[in-house]
Amino acid sequence: MGSYLFIEVRGLLRISILLLVLLLPVRASFSQFHLGTVQDITFHSQALDSESTVRVYLPPDYNPENSYKKYPVIYTLHGASVGYDVYSFMFPIIDALWLSGSLEHFILVMPDGLVGPFNGSFYTNSSLYGNYEDLISYDIVPLIDSLFNTNPSRDMRAIMGHSMGSYGAFKQVLKHPDLFCAIAAHSGPNNIEMLQMLIPDVKAENGDPPYTWNHEPGKGLTNLMMTMAGAFSPNPTSPNLVDFPLDAQAEIIDSVLDRWNPHNIAEMVRWHMPATDLEIYFDCGAQDEYHLHLQNRALSDTLNIFGIKHHYVEYNGDHTSGLVFRVPIAFSFINGVFKRNLTQIEIDARPEPIVVNVFPNPGTGIFYFEPEKPELLQSIMIRDIQGSLLETFSPEQNPINLEHLAGGMYFIHFQYKKTSTAFSIIKE
Numbered sequence: 001m002g003s004y005l006f007i008e009v010r011g012l013l014r015i016s017i018l019l020l021v022l023l024l025p026v027r028a029s030f031s032q033f034h035l036g037t038v039q040d041i042t043f044h045s046q047a048l049d050s051e052s053t054v055r056v057y058l059p060p061d062y063n064p065e066n067s068y069k070k071y072p073v074i075y076t077l078h079g080a081s082v083g084y085d086v087y088s089f090m091f092p093i094i095d096a097l098w099l100s101g102s103l104e105h106f107i108l109v110m111p112d113g114l115v116g117p118f119n120g121s122f123y124t125n126s127s128l129y130g131n132y133e134d135l136i137s138y139d140i141v142p143l144i145d146s147l148f149n150t151n152p153s154r155d156m157r158a159i160m161g162h163s164m165g166s167y168g169a170f171k172q173v174l175k176h177p178d179l180f181c182a183i184a185a186h187s188g189p190n191n192i193e194m195l196q197m198l199i200p201d202v203k204a205e206n207g208d209p210p211y212t213w214n215h216e217p218g219k220g221l222t223n224l225m226m227t228m229a230g231a232f233s234p235n236p237t238s239p240n241l242v243d244f245p246l247d248a249q250a251e252i253i254d255s256v257l258d259r260w261n262p263h264n265i266a267e268m269v270r271w272h273m274p275a276t277d278l279e280i281y282f283d284c285g286a287q288d289e290y291h292l293h294l295q296n297r298a299l300s301d302t303l304n305i306f307g308i309k310h311h312y313v314e315y316n317g318d319h320t321s322g323l324v325f326r327v328p329i330a331f332s333f334i335n336g337v338f339k340r341n342l343t344q345i346e347i348d349a350r351p352e353p354i355v356v357n358v359f360p361n362p363g364t365g366i367f368y369f370e371p372e373k374p375e376l377l378q379s380i381m382i383r384d385i386q387g388s389l390l391e392t393f394s395p396e397q398n399p400i401n402l403e404h405l406a407g408g409m410y411f412i413h414f415q416y417k418k419t420s421t422a423f424s425i426i427k428e
Contacts, residue, residue: 035060035095043143047134053112054140055084056148057091059098059105070149072106072156072338074331075136075180077113077165080120080227084110087162093328102328103335107148111140113168117241118215120227123168124263128234128241136168137176155341158182158334162323164227166190166282170265173280174272182279182337184330187288187319191266191295191302192228195245195252198291203250210248214240221290232260266295266302273306279337280310283326285317292319365403371395371414381413 037058045052059071078084087110097103113121113132121132145152159180161169166188173183198221203211205219215226229242233256245256261267274280280303284293293314300312311333315322371377380393380400390410393400402410 034091035098036091037062038091041143041147043139045135045139047131047139050130052135052139054143055110055112056144057094057108057110058148059107061105062107062149064149067149070151070156072104072158073109073144073150074106074334075109075111075140075157075159075169077111077123077136077159077161077168079161079163079165080118080122080224082119083114084112089324090327093324094331097328097331103331104338106335106338107144107150109140109144111136113164118223118227118230120164120230121168122164122228122231122263123171124231126231126234127236128230133168133171133175136172137179141179154178155181156338158184158337160184160186160330160334161188162186163188163319167265170282171263171268173278174265174268174274177272177275177278181277181341182334183281184333185282186323186326186330187284187292187296188265188282189224189228189290189292189295190282191298192232192260192264193257193266194295194298195225195257197294198225199246199250199252201291202246209250211246211250212248213244213246224290228260229256232263266299269299269302269306269308274308279333280308281313281330281333282310283313283315283329285319285322286314287316287318289318365405366399366401367412368399369412369414373416376416377414379415381415383411383413384408 034057037060039056039058040053041056042051042053044050061069062071063069076084076087076090078087090108094103094108098105113123113135115121115129115132117128121129123132123136125131125133141157144150150156157180159169159172160183161167163186166185167190169183169185170188170190173180202221202225203209205222206213213222213226215223225245226240226242229240229244233243233245234241235243243253243256243259245253245260247253282296282299284296286293296312297314300310303310303312315326317323317325369380374395377395380395380397381389382391382393382400382402382405383389390405400412
């Protein structure tokens, strides 16, 4: 289950290597150091009814002509007020982990969740922002599977995110359990019912009452709540286009909060129970300036109440300072899920032996057979004691007449679509 405080000390050498990569000359273009290939794809989104862009990072061995090699896919959702450009710092981290052999190759997909007027969509269907939840699940996932050599199985698809992206990632796995096998989320506002604890800091950002709530530079918590209001309580008739959850005295407006609660991740767990095989990792800095570690503790408590296996970690850091160290942990977590799932897929695809009953008719050389799964049977082969093929029969040729063969030992080989079974037989 989850734990509230866990400071990893393993992998410090690897993190040091990552830092060396990250400290390459900052004025140089990232593209000079990519092992993989970055592609920006612009497409018409049915969900938004407008153009949208998605950034894709392809591994160094990706060859579009090699359709036999299929790659797992990780979707990563960026935070509010910034686009996916800011998260390009992930590329050298991925490169370092690939070079170290810690990660298998995968395709990274970065949707664009940045939209006006408050610089964020919360990856939620909203009359103000557009249908950004549907953008991920109904537009981008099928698009990526159609354009690239992906393994389209849910077992080979995961999602991660930071801040607003953490929220969006949780919303996706809860409402679209058929799409993702794992989530890794960082510093998300995942229990928005706990707004009360934010009020003192929000008031400090806005001076003395009465308050006129608006979105302005430097108002971190106010801007966060304004962006969330655009997703959860839009109002085209309001001067700010939203119903803000606080009144002019900074008291919570219950009717607005009632509109927010259906979007509360901690509550959504009750209504959209996670798939039993969903792998969950999330973390938050213990000094998060938005107090989101308390919200994530509450989410962990809710998951524990429902017996939902997960890993929750608090670390020394604020909302963004520890992210460069958390991202490799998230990738490693997802990589482990992919490897376990791939092993299970191979086991599941490995057919069980199919039983065949063979009834010899001594003295005549005629053999009857009763396969357990006759619809899978493709052929019957007769081989001699050295294994040489003597004859092949179709499944319809039952019984098999071996009267013309000399006496001795033979092998009768039943070939199915995915397996085979062989018996030794004696012809008198």
